[in-house]
Amino acid sequence: MKRSSIVSTVLALALAQAGAQKVETPVTIGIGVSQTSNTALLGQEEVIGARFAEKFLNARGGINGTPFKLVFQDTAGDENTAINAFQNLISKEHVVGIVGPTISQQAFAADPIADRAKVPVLGPSTTAKGIPQIGEYIGRVSAPVAVVAPYAVRAAMKLDPKIKKVAVLYAQNDAFSVSETGTFQQTAKDQGLNVATVQKFQTTDTDFTTQVTAVLNGNVDLVIISGLAADGGNLVKQLRQLGYKGLIIGGNGLNTSNIFPVCQKQCDGVIIAQAYSPAQPSPANQVFVKEYTAQYHKSPPQFAAQTYAAVQVFVEALRAIDHKKKLNTWDLPALRTELNRQILAGKYKTPLGEISFDKEGEVIQKEFYVAQIKMKDAKSGSFFYLK
Numbered sequence: 001m002k003r004s005s006i007v008s009t010v011l012a013l014a015l016a017q018a019g020a021q022k023v024e025t026p027v028t029i030g031i032g033v034s035q036t037s038n039t040a041l042l043g044q045e046e047v048i049g050a051r052f053a054e055k056f057l058n059a060r061g062g063i064n065g066t067p068f069k070l071v072f073q074d075t076a077g078d079e080n081t082a083i084n085a086f087q088n089l090i091s092k093e094h095v096v097g098i099v100g101p102t103i104s105q106q107a108f109a110a111d112p113i114a115d116r117a118k119v120p121v122l123g124p125s126t127t128a129k130g131i132p133q134i135g136e137y138i139g140r141v142s143a144p145v146a147v148v149a150p151y152a153v154r155a156a157m158k159l160d161p162k163i164k165k166v167a168v169l170y171a172q173n174d175a176f177s178v179s180e181t182g183t184f185q186q187t188a189k190d191q192g193l194n195v196a197t198v199q200k201f202q203t204t205d206t207d208f209t210t211q212v213t214a215v216l217n218g219n220v221d222l223v224i225i226s227g228l229a230a231d232g233g234n235l236v237k238q239l240r241q242l243g244y245k246g247l248i249i250g251g252n253g254l255n256t257s258n259i260f261p262v263c264q265k266q267c268d269g270v271i272i273a274q275a276y277s278p279a280q281p282s283p284a285n286q287v288f289v290k291e292y293t294a295q296y297h298k299s300p301p302q303f304a305a306q307t308y309a310a311v312q313v314f315v316e317a318l319r320a321i322d323h324k325k326k327l328n329t330w331d332l333p334a335l336r337t338e339l340n341r342q343i344l345a346g347k348y349k350t351p352l353g354e355i356s357f358d359k360e361g362e363v364i365q366k367e368f369y370v371a372q373i374k375m376k377d378a379k380s381g382s383f384f385y386l387k
């Protein structure tokens, strides 16, 4: 070996050991959401939102004239699959940051991996209490259930001012559902409602006879469900089939038209609070809605809009950094750290309205909404926004 090549090999090794790997172009952002398993009912809309963001934002110049790339890793349905996906994105794909995972239960397992590797993460739909506090590198664009869920209770009481007795049901094996039911139960009490029964289930359950029987025996006027899409949808269906006639609130885990094939006609009337509305009047949202609707022939749902917003935040933060120092001159670890700092420093005009972050990475967002499901037939329906 020639002396010069020995020197360069040693140098390359030393650089690699120091972790000072150069940023590769195009810059890649990781999308670690659920593409398979039960949670794919929730993650599917996130894949669509991310792909739409890649196309839309690259058509508008990408990062100051250079396109960026998204790499997808399926986080599937449990903690270990989410950890694997995050590790691949960080160590094999060399992403600058990650949008994901889909559910809080996975975030509590996978986010610490990214945080220790100093890779910024933005949750597109992780809403449980405590997510931004996982670490310095962990933030979210998804407003916490503690803020969003009370809107649904107040909307239900407006629809039926005679509501007095409530049944609350939640998936005890899911961190988000446990967090959300805490907010729902507190809100019900604060509103002077009587919580007649609290019923637990598992996200893997398919038979809810025990819980529904307790609801019917409780003679309640409102049922509030915190679960994920398949279990939540089945619960709604069985409540109606066994004769429950009152109002139903579904939490964020039911916030997708992918529950329609599960509860079918019985989805009709379910009330769900929203962190996004296609009617949000900002120019950023209106152009998003227009192009999204042209491409998919329906209005953007919340999870697509939130995932779009997360990609947008990454891209705008990268643009700001690139203006000061070209991205391809950075070492990857240094860029990841600077990106985390820049994300927290910025303000973003997104389809969710203008958002920013507090110092822990919690999203600061102003407007929230409530929608009610209206089914046309057993398969198709839509979310109608309540005033």
Ligand code: 1QQ
Pocket: 042, 102, 103, 104, 105, 125, 126, 127, 128, 176, 227, 228, 252, 253, 254
């Ligand atoms: C969470 C959620 C999910 C149910 C949304 C996909 O809000 O896990 O925090």
